[in-house]
Amino acid sequence: MTLPSQAAIVVIGGGIIGCSTAYHLARDHKADVVLLEQGKLTSGSTWHAAGLVGQLRSSASITRVLKYSVDLYKGLEAETGLATGWKMTGCLRLATNADRWTEYKRLATTAKSFGMDMQLLSPAEVKSMWPLLETGDLVGASWLPTDGQASPSDITQSLAKGARMHGAKLFEDVRVTGFEMKDGRIAMVKTSKGDIACDKVVNCAGQWARQVGAMAGINVPLQPVKHQYIITEKIDGLATDAPTIRDPDRRTYFKEEVGGLVMGGYEPNPQAWTTGDVPDDWEFRLFDDDYDHFEQHMRQAMARVPALETVGVKQMINGPESFTPDGNFILGVAPECANMFVGAGFNAFGIASGGGAGWVLAQWVVDGEAPLDLWVVDIRRFSNLHRDRQWVCDRTLEAYGKHYTIGFPHEEYASGRPRIVSPLYDRLKQQRAVFGSKLGWERPNWFAPEGVEPQDVYSMGRQNWFAAVGDEHRHVRERVGIFDQSSFAKYELSGPDALKALDWICANDVSKPVGRLTYTQLLNTRGGIEADLTVARLAEEKFYIVTGTGFRTHDLSWIGDHIGEGLDATLVDVTEDFGTLSLMGPRARDVLSAVTEADVSNSSFPFGHVREIAIAGHTVRALRVTYVGELGWELHVPIAATGEVFDALMAAGGKHGIRPVGYRALESLRLEKGYRAWGSDITPNDTPQEAGLGWAVKLRKNTDFVGRRALEKTSGAALKKRFAGFTVVDPEIVLLGRETILRNGEPVGYLTSGGYGYTVSRNIGYGYVRNADGVSDDFLASGDYELVVAMERTPAQIHIEPMYDPTAARVKM
Numbered sequence: 001m002t003l004p005s006q007a008a009i010v011v012i013g014g015g016i017i018g019c020s021t022a023y024h025l026a027r028d029h030k031a032d033v034v035l036l037e038q039g040k041l042t043s044g045s046t047w048h049a050a051g052l053v054g055q056l057r058s059s060a061s062i063t064r065v066l067k068y069s070v071d072l073y074k075g076l077e078a079e080t081g082l083a084t085g086w087k088m089t090g091c092l093r094l095a096t097n098a099d100r101w102t103e104y105k106r107l108a109t110t111a112k113s114f115g116m117d118m119q120l121l122s123p124a125e126v127k128s129m130w131p132l133l134e135t136g137d138l139v140g141a142s143w144l145p146t147d148g149q150a151s152p153s154d155i156t157q158s159l160a161k162g163a164r165m166h167g168a169k170l171f172e173d174v175r176v177t178g179f180e181m182k183d184g185r186i187a188m189v190k191t192s193k194g195d196i197a198c199d200k201v202v203n204c205a206g207q208w209a210r211q212v213g214a215m216a217g218i219n220v221p222l223q224p225v226k227h228q229y230i231i232t233e234k235i236d237g238l239a240t241d242a243p244t245i246r247d248p249d250r251r252t253y254f255k256e257e258v259g260g261l262v263m264g265g266y267e268p269n270p271q272a273w274t275t276g277d278v279p280d281d282w283e284f285r286l287f288d289d290d291y292d293h294f295e296q297h298m299r300q301a302m303a304r305v306p307a308l309e310t311v312g313v314k315q316m317i318n319g320p321e322s323f324t325p326d327g328n329f330i331l332g333v334a335p336e337c338a339n340m341f342v343g344a345g346f347n348a349f350g351i352a353s354g355g356g357a358g359w360v361l362a363q364w365v366v367d368g369e370a371p372l373d374l375w376v377v378d379i380r381r382f383s384n385l386h387r388d389r390q391w392v393c394d395r396t397l398e399a400y401g402k403h404y405t406i407g408f409p410h411e412e413y414a415s416g417r418p419r420i421v422s423p424l425y426d427r428l429k430q431q432r433a434v435f436g437s438k439l440g441w442e443r444p445n446w447f448a449p450e451g452v453e454p455q456d457v458y459s460m461g462r463q464n465w466f467a468a469v470g471d472e473h474r475h476v477r478e479r480v481g482i483f484d485q486s487s488f489a490k491y492e493l494s495g496p497d498a499l500k501a502l503d504w505i506c507a508n509d510v511s512k513p514v515g516r517l518t519y520t521q522l523l524n525t526r527g528g529i530e531a532d533l534t535v536a537r538l539a540e541e542k543f544y545i546v547t548g549t550g551f552r553t554h555d556l557s558w559i560g561d562h563i564g565e566g567l568d569a570t571l572v573d574v575t576e577d578f579g580t581l582s583l584m585g586p587r588a589r590d591v592l593s594a595v596t597e598a599d600v601s602n603s604s605f606p607f608g609h610v611r612e613i614a615i616a617g618h619t620v621r622a623l624r625v626t627y628v629g630e631l632g633w634e635l636h637v638p639i640a641a642t643g644e645v646f647d648a649l650m651a652a653g654g655k656h657g658i659r660p661v662g663y664r665a666l667e668s669l670r671l672e673k674g675y676r677a678w679g680s681d682i683t684p685n686d687t688p689q690e691a692g693l694g695w696a697v698k699l700r701k702n703t704d705f706v707g708r709r710a711l712e713k714t715s716g717a718a719l720k721k722r723f724a725g726f727t728v729v730d731p732e733i734v735l736l737g738r739e740t741i742l743r744n745g746e747p748v749g750y751l752t753s754g755g756y757g758y759t760v761s762r763n764i765g766y767g768y769v770r771n772a773d774g775v776s777d778d779f780l781a782s783g784d785y786e787l788v789v790a791m792e793r794t795p796a797q798i799h800i801e802p803m804y805d806p807t808a809a810r811v812k813m
Helices: 016-029 060-080 098-113 123-129 152-165 206-214 291-304 306-310 350-367 389-401 425-430 466-478 498-505 549-561 588-595 639-656 663-673 708-714 777-782
Strands: 006-012 033-036 091-095 119-121 140-144 169-171 176-182 185-191 194-203 223-232 244-247 252-257 260-265 313-323 330-333 340-344 433-438 441-447 481-484 489-494 517-523 529-539 542-547 570-573 578-584 610-615 618-623 632-638 721-728 740-743 746-757 762-770 785-789 792-799
Touching (some): 006 016, 016 152, 016 340, 016 350, 033 152, 060 350, 091 098, 098 119, 098 140, 098 740, 119 123, 123 140, 194 206, 206 313, 206 340, 223 389, 260 291, 291 306, 313 389, 330 350, 340 350, 425 433, 481 639, 481 663, 489 498, 489 549, 498 542, 529 549, 529 610, 529 618, 542 549, 549 570, 588 632, 610 639, 618 639, 632 639, 663 746, 663 762, 721 746, 721 785
Parallel strands (some): 033 169, 091 244, 194 340
Antiparallel strands (some): 244 252, 252 260, 489 542, 529 542, 578 632, 610 618, 618 632, 721 792, 740 746
8 A cells, every 4th residue: 555645634653542543533533544653553562561451540531531441342343353352350459458448448439439330348259259369468359340351452453453444544664754844733744655744643652652742842751661571371270250450569460361360560669761762663572571670579479379489481571661750641632733632651551541542532633622521631731841851751750650559648749859949949948848749840738837747648547737737727717828829820911912812712701901800711612611710901912811830731722722813912921930929818918018008908909900019129910819718919929039029028927927828728728718629620521600600701791702602502401510519527537539429318429629628627528419300409409418438428518609708707507
């Protein structure tokens, strides 16, 4: 076959992800697709994958993606005539200690929240299912019967055949050598066999995806890591339908294969391959066996399956797998190039994810936006920090080493820190700040009182910062606190058409006079919330946009991509130009008025306004806005002046009891006030009306905006899900999110976020209550509610209004 000179979509890479994407583009969208593979199909890392297929992740959308994979693999052979090696053996996850058992009870609750039946088994039940296991040290195990295993090469060949059956053209032995760019987009794919003009490119090049991306100026932060497993000779007494085993406390996994076992693991001292380019000719190749490094897994595996002591090893596989700095894969449209999409970095979950990832990526390529809330895997979660190859390598190896460690709540990564610090870092450290990290920025999570070690001590129950954060929380409610939020992402949009551009992009009305600010969501075409942020109008043709730290790349890219063709509007990222000090609490005005000559009275500087004021000889952008439910201002300070302005506020605030406060207190304050957090409480799966944010949408105004048509279609119809708050009295219970909501004993949804409210003295959770026949006020109010927390039911009270209101009777319970 000769290479066509043009195609609508070119998929690069013939592993499971590329073949699945080509299959779904051809089957679901009848797209004109060409797939290019530099060697033979599966010859990168697909062919040597272990082939375990698990489905449960902490994100509902990613769990749905993995469940789709299982459904696809079940039926693919009937469609294509090629076997996939799919076996629904179920998966046992073993627990040997109390913390792991708590983790599994939480996992089982999450599974039920997502409509999957994960069961908790006793050691005796495990032994009866897997007689060859040593179970003496077990507390128990979780059991997910719908998990399984597959043959990676067979699935890929079956998907490739399916893609061809639906009209896709697949070419082997064709290497991509570069791209011809035009106006920041790919116009042509250059290859070793000729050039192909195209509309869109999908980079599914596995461990080469970083190099392929770099040819178009795109950063794909991957790190190939050596991953080893063995295949044993036949083991007497091993059932052919034996469940796959994950034994995370021993860092190993097992699956049956031709009467023997595949056994591998995730060691705490992993070996990176290269931070440079992966050789192009790495086709069906492996590294030399490294039994010295693998010995740690062998010892643990023999203790768990004593039969391994006497069985021979047929083969050792030591191959590179693509891993990422946070353990999640990479999907979506590259922020640097509007027509390159990426599907890579699957962290040894490629077989489990392959079917579903190809399905959502194909939809994303065709529509230009994700079909689900895929934020946890979105390539736009990264930033320029992730162009540092050594930093990516160090963080990725840490993530690999944590693959099987206990997932303690609020756990922070340690590698590559501190990377980005605000000008207040040393001052806050002297005040005993305990820092967390967000997109490379060091941010104070809490402040340790004298006598308390300034570091996190992780546990499944209340953690060591609980009381200290309570003190910070109460301080903001009663006096005044100062938050260092310099890591906020900040942009300026200016030009004659700036307002016109924002009017189309923003769901709320930003056409307010100069000096006003607007909280707004940015919606997708389904009416789902792609972002929420603050837009301040500084001048007729100049707007200042503030959003969350982690959303910097995503929101900049979304806004830039939706500025209309031909509009004269310039978007600039000014994050590092400004430090941000949030002054919050009932005495905030007393402190602010002491450091500026500007009139900051309520009549002169009302809520929802922005002013430039002078503090310590510096011009400061003051935004009267709050995320804690108290009087307050965000003070955006020229970055070099942040320290001086902080010192002036601290000095003036001394008599008012000012103190620095961390992000953990901010979280509990916002929970009490009912403010939604993007990425958990509000996502691309949720509309403003469902989220109780319909007041911030300009439907009454005769202005078109992204998502308007979708909202108008459902306007007036009964909502099938609605956002609500819940409180639980028992102080020993810890709410984290994903707990099941029961109404009159029946599951109706799950929590999207959870924490503790120190003013109301209750555990607080938020989530969506669902009902196919509609969720009215009466439906919400008339139910009897419980939450399932770590498989235990506990009574809960529902709240439609915020639990705390500083202007009313304070606590509203």
